[in-house]
Structure formats: structure tokens, C-alpha cells
Amino acid sequence: GAGVSQTPSNKVTEKGKYVELRCDPISGHTALYWYRQSLGQGPEFLIYFQGTGAADDSGLPNDRFFAVRPEGSVSTLKIQRTERGDSAVYLCASSPASGGAHEQFFGPGTRLTVL
């Protein structure tokens, strides 16, 4: 079956603009995660959903970042008033349920560039 998909694959925007990044998890996966990967670094946790609710949003860097998952499937990561420091690859992952015993399957990522 299809894996995790993310759109767009690349996004170039200007400082101060608003962007939305979309994640389609594997069908039936209840847990969904967002990570951010800056150049030369490993993925950094942002937020995790169990169903429709955000179970842990401790990784969101500030209130410019927000994520939703209204129907418990597709998720959107929203970034307001983008800054050059937001430039990174944003990764989405899903798993059948929460808990570390379940493997997280990663999407290809969205490369965000803020000019």
C-alpha cells in the first residue's frame, strides 16, 4: 500500500509569509508525528497526534507554529510569519498506535526555504 505522503515536496516562500504543509498518513494509522530537520542535524520532534488531538506539542518552537488533524487522518502544519530560521525539511511520520513499540513510518519530507 501507499506510504506516508507529504505535499508539497518543496516550498519556497518569503520572510513574513504564511505556509501550510500537508501530511497524509498510512491508512488506518492513528498516531501522527511532525519533525523538523535542519541542515546537518537529526530530526527534531515538533508535535504528535493520537487521533484528532495533539497528545504532545512540547516540540513546537513558538506560537507561530500550529498543527491540526481535524478528522484523525490528514494533518496540516501551519507556520505564520515565517522566518529564515524556519528553513528546514519538515518530516511527517505515522504509526498504527502510540507508544514506542510501534514503528514510525516516515514520509519523504517537505523542504521549506524562507528567503
Next chain:
Amino acid sequence: AQRVTQPEKLLSVFKGAPVELKCNYSYSGSPELFWYVQYSRQRLQLLLRHISRESIKGFTADLNKGETSFHLKKPFAQEEDSAMYYCALKGYSSASKIIFGSGTRLSIRP
């Protein structure tokens, strides 16, 4: 603090030589540790986890709680092993948050 340290940014070895990718962690409690791999132009994927105690693609990793290490090893490197490797830890404050190291690029020379 929870932290994963991979001291080598780049490791280059000849085909057929042994490989060891180092990983140290900082954690209070019983950790759950993983190795993830990203091949060129592919997405990040799980290679192995310590609780499984399995060998995947010839790679093994043993959790050493005394040294707080989880080094990844393979006795004979193959060219297809060239990739980016990330050591990762499941944090205790959240059931599912994973903390990644900064990664080691493994390059196998023919």
C-alpha cells in the same frame, strides 16, 4: 536531560572492513533505543531497535547501560551500506516522542 550523541559526522571505510558507528545517550530510567537509516534519495526508515535483539542487513547493536552506549556494528561492510545513520531514543516524558542524534554519514569505498 535526554540526549543522543553521535560523535562522528562522517565515517569512511573500505568494502569488506568492519564498521562501528558510535552512539552514546543520556537518559534517566530504562531507555528504548533505535537505529534509523536514510539511503540516498529515500526516506528515513527504521533499521533496528534494541528490544528486538535482531540482526538486520548484517548490522547489530548492543545496549550497554554501564557505558550508556548503543553502537552499531557490522563485520564486513558492503557498498550498499553507504547511507546516513541516526541513533535515536524514546523519551520518557512522552510515550512516542523520539529523540534523534545528529547522524553519521557512512561511506563505503570500493
